[in-house]
Amino acid sequence: xxxxxxxxxxxxxxxxxxxxxxxxxxxxxxxxxxxxxxxxxxxxxxxxxxxxxxxxxxxxxxxxxxxxxxxxxxxxxxxxxxxxxxxxxxxxxxxxxxxxxxxxxxxxxxxxxxxxxxxxxxxxxxxxxxxxxxxxxxxxxxxxxxxxxxxxxxxxxxxxxxxxxxxxxxxxxxxxxxxxxxxxxxxxxxxxxxxxxxxxxxxxxxxxxxxxxxxxxxxxxxxxxxxxxxxxxxxxxxxxxxxxxxxxxxxxxxxxxxxxxxxxxxxxxxxxxxxxxxxxxxxxxxxxxxxxxxxxxxxxxxxxxxxxxxxxxxxxxxxxxxxxxxxxxxxxxxxxxxxxxxxxxxxxxxxxxxxxxxxxxxxxxxxxxxxxxxxxxxxxxxxxxxxxxxxxxxxxxxxxxxxxxxxxxxxxxxxxxxxxxxxxxxxxxxxxxxxxxxxxxxxxxxxxxxxxxxxxxxxxxxxxxxxxxxxxxxxxxxxxxxxxxxxxxxxxxxxxxxxxxxxxx
Amino acid sequence: xxxxxxxxxxxxxxxxxxxxxxxxxxxxxxxxxxxxxxxxxxxxxxxxxxxxxxxxxxxxxxxxxxxxxxxxxxxxxxxxxxxxxxxxxxxxxxxxxxxxxxxxxxxxxxxxxxxxxxxxxxxxxxxxxxxxxxxxxxxxxxxxxxxxxxxxxxxxxxxxxx
Numbered sequence: 130x131x132x133x134x135x136x137x138x139x140x141x142x143x144x145x146x147x148x149x150x151x152x153x154x155x156x157x158x159x160x161x162x163x164x165x166x167x168x169x170x171x172x173x174x175x176x177x178x179x180x181x182x183x184x185x186x187x188x189x190x191x192x193x194x195x196x197x198x199x200x201x202x203x204x205x206x207x208x209x210x211x212x213x214x215x216x217x218x219x220x221x222x223x224x225x226x227x228x229x230x231x232x233x234x235x236x237x238x239x240x241x242x243x244x245x246x247x248x249x250x251x252x253x254x255x256x257x258x259x260x261x262x263x264x265x266x267x268x269x270x271x272x273x274x275x276x277x278x279x280x281x282x283x284x285x286x287x288x289x290x291x292x293x294x295x296x297x298x299x300x301x302x303x304x305x306x307x308x309x310x311x312x313x314x315x316x317x318x319x320x321x322x323x324x325x326x327x328x329x330x331x332x333x334x335x336x337x338x339x340x341x342x343x344x345x346x347x348x349x350x351x352x353x354x355x356x357x358x359x360x361x362x363x364x365x366x367x368x369x370x371x372x373x374x375x376x377x378x379x380x381x382x383x384x385x386x387x388x389x390x391x392x393x394x395x396x397x398x399x400x401x402x403x404x405x406x407x408x409x410x411x412x413x414x415x416x417x418x419x420x421x422x423x424x425x426x427x428x429x430x431x432x433x434x435x436x437x438x439x440x441x442x443x444x445x446x447x448x449x450x451x452x453x454x455x456x457x458x459x460x461x462x463x464x465x466x467x468x469x470x471x472x473x474x475x476x477x478x479x480x481x482x483x484x485x486x487x488x489x490x491x492x493x494x495x496x497x498x499x500x501x502x503x504x505x506x507x508x509x510x511x512x513x514x515x516x517x518x519x520x521x522x523x524x525x526x527x528x529x530x531x532x533x534x535x536x537x538x539x540x541x542x543x544x545x546x547x548x549x550x551x552x553x554x555x556x557x558x559x560x561x562x563x564x565x566x567x568x569x570x571x572x573x574x575x576x577x578x579x580x581x582x583x584x585x586x587x588x589x590x591x592x593x594x595x596x597x598x599x600x601x602x603x604x605x606x607x608x609x610x611x612x613x614x615x616x617x618x619x620x621x622x623x624x625x626x627x628x629x630x631x632x633x634x
Numbered sequence: 635x636x637x638x639x640x641x642x643x644x645x646x647x648x649x650x651x652x653x654x655x656x657x658x659x660x661x662x663x664x665x666x667x668x669x670x671x672x673x674x675x676x677x678x679x680x681x682x683x684x685x686x687x688x689x690x691x692x693x694x695x696x697x698x699x700x701x702x703x704x705x706x707x708x709x710x711x712x713x714x715x716x717x718x719x720x721x722x723x724x725x726x727x728x729x730x731x732x733x734x735x736x737x738x739x740x741x742x743x744x745x746x747x748x749x750x751x752x753x754x755x756x757x758x759x760x761x762x763x764x765x766x767x768x769x770x771x772x773x774x775x776x777x778x779x780x781x782x783x784x785x786x787x788x789x790x791x792x793x794x795x796x
Contacts, residue, residue, distance in 0.1 A: 303684035314673035321677065346721070530767075541777065550718075
């Protein structure tokens with residue numbers, strides 16, 4: 130009951146005219162960003178973050194979450210209409226969404242995607258509401274030792290569960306952590322890694338600079354290859370009749386959609402997994418439990434519904450550890466975390482005690498964002514069809530300008546703009562060489578917390594390293610972390626020592 | 635592809651070594667008195683892990699058979715380099731001639747010369763973008779973008795809006 134009362138208070142915040150307007154604005158922006166091929170939620174949040182200074186901090190976070198949500202809905206639009214996933218999270222939607230569009234059922238596919246996203250979003254927000262308080266209560270018992278162990282565990286999930294090359298993943302985690310140490314040492318206050326006394330490095334490297342570089346400039350460079358040809362947009366018209374028959378069809382898929390939602394929510398909580406694998410898993414599960422698995426890939430509407438419920442549920446799932454523990458579950462939530470720290474809202478269990486208005490306002494805004502997203506998504510379909518015809522060069526030029534100006538605005542130093550350009554080029558090259566970028570961004574955001582908690586523990590325990598293992602909670606996390614680290618090694622040994630070399634691209 | 639993989643691995647190794655060298659400015663060892671590592675330890679030892687992992691990537695690629703696929707195809711490489719050069723030139727110009735000259739120039743280049751779009755679209759974006767930036771950043775957020783030598787031209791605008 131307590132949760133319900135808090136949630137009701139939250140609605141008082143999120144239904145205020147300003148916040149309602151912000152949710153609608155954010156969801157609409159997110160839908161467009163998500164619909165653009167190449168740009169997904171993480172790019173949207175990185176590019177828009179510097180512009181959110183225009184509203185108060187709590188509304189800025191609501192705006193960013195609404196963009197996150199909208200982008201998750203929007204990703205399906207270009208998957209269906211262009212056959213190119215609007216974001217990597219919508220890859221699985223192309224499998225059946227594209228065939229449906231080619232059969233002239235683009236409208237039905239878009240409705241199915243929107244409704245499924247809504248169901249996935251709503252079920253997962255309810256799960257979020259139920260889990261948030263117990264998890265935050267548990268996290269209250271955390272000391273620095275537990276914090277360190279938890280961050281370590283988050284990183285090892287990339288090694289143990291992530292699909293990328295293990296060595297390259299380790300390199301990116303270390304690079305992110307090392308970049309996070311640039312600036313003044315937390316404990317002694319002395320400058321370090323300032324590279325020949327460059328004054329710009331004294332304040333460290335902001336997560337925003339890395340994110341805008343990698344996800345803004347780097348992403349645009351990466352998509353330049355497709356910018357020369359105009360995409361083929363499948364026309365889609367929607368009538369009220371379509372809408373009605375779409376909803377009736379969806380009504381038969383409750384089992385698929387609820388399975389997808391639960392799966393997405395729990396997979397989304399893991400830093401290394403997230404929305405893309407969740408959507409693929411949900412697609413696979415829907416196919417294997419279907420009575421007619423052969424129709425998948427040929428335009429089965431369930432093949433659109435399953436991944437769309439899962440990727441929306443995963444985006445909510447990744448918010449849960451970010452808000453309650455301060456450990457982001459995805460690169461997008463890592464940026465949200467960085468943004469919150471910038472505005473003085475430190476995520477973690479204390480936030481639930483010190484800023485209940487903000488926390489519950491945010492949670493309730495997820496409910497309103499879902500309603501807004503499904504309505505706007507369906508209502509604006511003709512507009513998306515039109516927007517997808519926008520030449521790529523125009524989009525690229527405008528995003529580049531936003532990256533330059535948005536990178537300058539928070540610190541007002543040209544130093545940061547140069548860093549953004551550098552990170553953009555480096556991120557583009559690394560991505561082409563199959564280095565995963567998500568661990569890099571997560572490591573830069575979590576680096577200061579990791580180092581601080583590690584050294585605080587050792588100072589308070591007089592240098593006793595075993596302190597991390599002796600405390601029950603922290604010991605458990607370390608054990609799980611070790612397991613994730615050993616997992617690839619076990620797989621390797623099982624194969625008789627033959628290293629499975631990933632097929633070179 | 636394999637060559638690019640090796641070059642990147644070597645670059646990462648060099649970068650790690652460079653980080654390690656800078657990290658030694660602060661103590662990297664274990665300090666028995668205060669308990670725990672010194673200020674340089676975190677970056678130093680992590681850079682070492684990075685160095686070793688990159689060496690692993692390099693060794694692995696040396697043992698692989700060369701693949702026929704290319705990292706870049708030459709036409710795409712040319713577009714990417716053109717955009718990167720334009721970006722760097724724009725950033726370099728911003729402190730000199732100001733954001734309100736450099737950014738429209740960049741847009742003009744990108745839309746008209748690189749993208750080959752019509753004059754109507756080009757002109758509207760070249761004029762529209764700086765106007766939006768001015769009202770969003772300078773008027774609403776009170777964040778002044780660098781203006782370089784064009785600063786005096788903005789005095790009447792400042793007088794009007796501030």
